[in-house]
Amino acid sequence: MTAYVIRRLGTSIVVVLGVSIFIYLLLHIVYPSPAIDVLGPHASPQAIASWNKQHGFDDPWIVQYLRYMNNLLHGNLGYSYKANQSVAALFAETWARSAYLSGISLLFAVVTALPLGIFQAVKRNTIGDTVVTSLAFVTYAMPVFLLGLILIQVFALSIPIFNYQASQFTSVFGVMGDWYSMTLPIGTLTLISVAGFSRYMRSSAIDALAQDYIKAARAKGLPERLVLGRHLVRNASLPMVTLIGLSIPLLLVGNLIVETLFNYRGLGLLFYNSLQNVDYNVLLAYTLFGAVLTVVGNLIADVALTVADPRIRLA
Amino acid sequence: MSNIAPLSPLDITRAPEGGDVGPVQSGWRLALREFAANKLAVIGLAILAFFVLFCFAGPLVYHGNILNTDLASTNLPPGAGHPLGTTDVGFDELGLLMNGGQAALEVGFFAAVIGIVIGALWGAIAGLAGGILDSVLMRVVDVFLSIPFLFIVLIVAVKYGASVLGLSLIIGAFTWLVPARLVRGEVLTLRVRDFVSAARTAGSTRWRLIGRHLIPNALGVMIVNVTFNVADAILAVAALGFLGFGLHYPTQDWGDMLSNGTQYIQDGYWWLVYPVGACIVLVVMACNLVGDALRDSLDVRLRRR
Numbered sequence: 001m002t003a004y005v006i007r008r009l010g011t012s013i014v015v016v017l018g019v020s021i022f023i024y025l026l027l028h029i030v031y032p033s034p035a036i037d038v039l040g041p042h043a044s045p046q047a048i049a050s051w052n053k054q055h056g057f058d059d060p061w062i063v064q065y066l067r068y069m070n071n072l073l074h075g076n077l078g079y080s081y082k083a084n085q086s087v088a089a090l091f092a093e094t095w096a097r098s099a100y101l102s103g104i105s106l107l108f109a110v111v112t113a114l115p116l117g118i119f120q121a122v123k124r125n126t127i128g129d130t131v132v133t134s135l136a137f138v139t140y141a142m143p144v145f146l147l148g149l150i151l152i153q154v155f156a157l158s159i160p161i162f163n164y165q166a167s168q169f170t171s172v173f174g175v176m177g178d179w180y181s182m183t184l185p186i187g188t189l190t191l192i193s194v195a196g197f198s199r200y201m202r203s204s205a206i207d208a209l210a211q212d213y214i215k216a217a218r219a220k221g222l223p224e225r226l227v228l229g230r231h232l233v234r235n236a237s238l239p240m241v242t243l244i245g246l247s248i249p250l251l252l253v254g255n256l257i258v259e260t261l262f263n264y265r266g267l268g269l270l271f272y273n274s275l276q277n278v279d280y281n282v283l284l285a286y287t288l289f290g291a292v293l294t295v296v297g298n299l300i301a302d303v304a305l306t307v308a309d310p311r312i313r314l315a
Numbered sequence: 316m317s318n319i320a321p322l323s324p325l326d327i328t329r330a331p332e333g334g335d336v337g338p339v340q341s342g343w344r345l346a347l348r349e350f351a352a353n354k355l356a357v358i359g360l361a362i363l364a365f366f367v368l369f370c371f372a373g374p375l376v377y378h379g380n381i382l383n384t385d386l387a388s389t390n391l392p393p394g395a396g397h398p399l400g401t402t403d404v405g406f407d408e409l410g411l412l413m414n415g416g417q418a419a420l421e422v423g424f425f426a427a428v429i430g431i432v433i434g435a436l437w438g439a440i441a442g443l444a445g446g447i448l449d450s451v452l453m454r455v456v457d458v459f460l461s462i463p464f465l466f467i468v469l470i471v472a473v474k475y476g477a478s479v480l481g482l483s484l485i486i487g488a489f490t491w492l493v494p495a496r497l498v499r500g501e502v503l504t505l506r507v508r509d510f511v512s513a514a515r516t517a518g519s520t521r522w523r524l525i526g527r528h529l530i531p532n533a534l535g536v537m538i539v540n541v542t543f544n545v546a547d548a549i550l551a552v553a554a555l556g557f558l559g560f561g562l563h564y565p566t567q568d569w570g571d572m573l574s575n576g577t578q579y580i581q582d583g584y585w586w587l588v589y590p591v592g593a594c595i596v597l598v599v600m601a602c603n604l605v606g607d608a609l610r611d612s613l614d615v616r617l618r619r620r
Binding site: 011014015016018019022023026027030031137138140141142143144145146149150152153157249252253256257260261271272275276278283286287290291294295298 | 454475560573
């Protein structure tokens with residue numbers, strides 16, 4: 001068990017290193033130097049060259065990469081020449097709001113998809129199951145922003161019970177209390193995740209229902225409520241552990257689009273604004289951050305599954 | 316089998332227990348029959364065929380104004396002359412839908428083909444080589460899978476501008492990963508099979524082994540994956556367009572049209588939002604339906620007998 005975790009951790013570190021090299025190199029090719037952005041479009045080539053020399057942008061890329069990684073390990077994410085702030089400060093301002101939006105949506109998605117999948121498995125091939133499956137299928141095929149738009153149209157414009165814009169509170173506690181504004185963004189992200197989760201949940205519950213321990217539980221006369229609650233839920237929710245870990249890339253992209261659509265000042269909107277004014281250091285840091293989060297999510301999913309399921313404890 | 320008459324024990328024309336005896340059918344034909352029996356799959360295929368016709372043959376029949384600003388007819392609701400209304404600069408919405416669909420389908424198709432070709436070769440080489448090369452190749456796949464690919468697509472699209480070819484290349488460059496894993500898995504099970512050993516004993520080169528024996532046998536897995544990749548690529552292009560970094564005039568894309576319509580959602584100009592939204596959902600859903608059905612019909616274990 002420990003050996004497995006250590007081996008898995010080792011692979012993850014190698015992957016993170018590979019990811020950082022790839023992303024750094026790609027951004028280096030796309031945006032070799034921020035000199036033009038700092039000095040303005042009319043800067044002379046000499047001025048640009050001397051600025052590059054002064055800030056180390058004329059070194060070989062591998063030197064620049066190593067310097068960047070060294071700074072990164074010391075908590076320095078670089079400087080945003082557009083916002084005139086350090087990237088770390090920009091992230092510190094926004095991360096809590098994004099974490100809240102993603103976290104609570106993921107939580108809602110899990111507590112919706114779990115019972116939904118079990119309901120579908122128990123009542124499989126009935127009208128209820130077909131309706132849920134079809135709805136999930138349509139939602140799964142829907143771009144996030146279209147779902148958000150439909151929710152805005154229905155619940156903010158036609159029946160004005162919610163705000164069409166996300167909460168503009170600066171403090172994350174203010175945002176948490178502002179359900180009038182936060183219901184639609186959270187709802188959008190939740191629904192998209194539920195659509196992805198529920199089909200896995202359904203098939204995993206169907207698999208679990210066919211197992212011998214369910215038959216045994218029924219045969220010894222356990223009430224159906226307990227069969228489902230005690231034996232089915234725990235076994236059928238195993239794949240959920242993996243799914244949550246693997247859903248991080250989806251959440252990051254969902255965050256980007258939902259925050260842009262609802263004008264919610266989190267990391268996603270920061271990334272979007274940085275794209276528009278080519279804020280190289282923010283783009284680099286956030287892409288790296290997203291990749292590391294993905295790797296960590298995979299790692300946690302794998303390890304958690306090994307802990308939860310004795311059958312796959314390998315080493 | 317219900318009306319088989321009792322026969323003498325020596326009659327060898329009698330059908331054996333368990334079913335009719337017919338000509339042996341190839342696996343592909345069986346799969347095709349299975350696919351055609353799946354109603355949802357046929358519907359999905361019909362939707363896809365409709366959209367290909369609509370987007371590529373439609374503009375030959377229907378000439379909507381999608382090039383010239385026409386301030387006299389902006390934001391017209393659907394009516395005579397403009398079956399789906401007009402946009403804020405007087406473009407014809409139906410014409411735009413056809414034009415935008417071309418881009419979506421082209422990018423979806425090319426990206427999926429690029430992805431599958433790279434992925435199949437990568438996976439086949441890794442699976443066949445084994446050892447250190449296999450580990451290195453698969454770690455590269457892990458690295459690419461960890462990168463939030465829409466972020467990279469956005470960063471590159473902002474700098475170089477999006478074009479159908481560029482988008483196909485870059486989306487394709489990030490969608491070969493899952494096929495690579497699948498094909499490697501197939502190859503690992505195939506390479507110990509007798510026909511591969513036979514080919515190897517007969518002196519086949521490595522490339523011939525990959526091209527003639529391994530890839531064709533992994534084709535089922537690959538075809539299924541292509542359909543899902545087409546759906547993903549279309550969604551990615553739509554997201555890009557929605558964020559404002561998609562294709563540029565005179566090429567349109569569906570995401571861009573949606574984002575444009577969003578500005579007028581409070582004015583009630585529904586024709587700028589819902590037709591194009593329905594197009595995206597229908598095409599993506601059709602791809603997923605076809606993919607699901609193909610997976611069911613090509614997977615021998617799931618096949619009804």
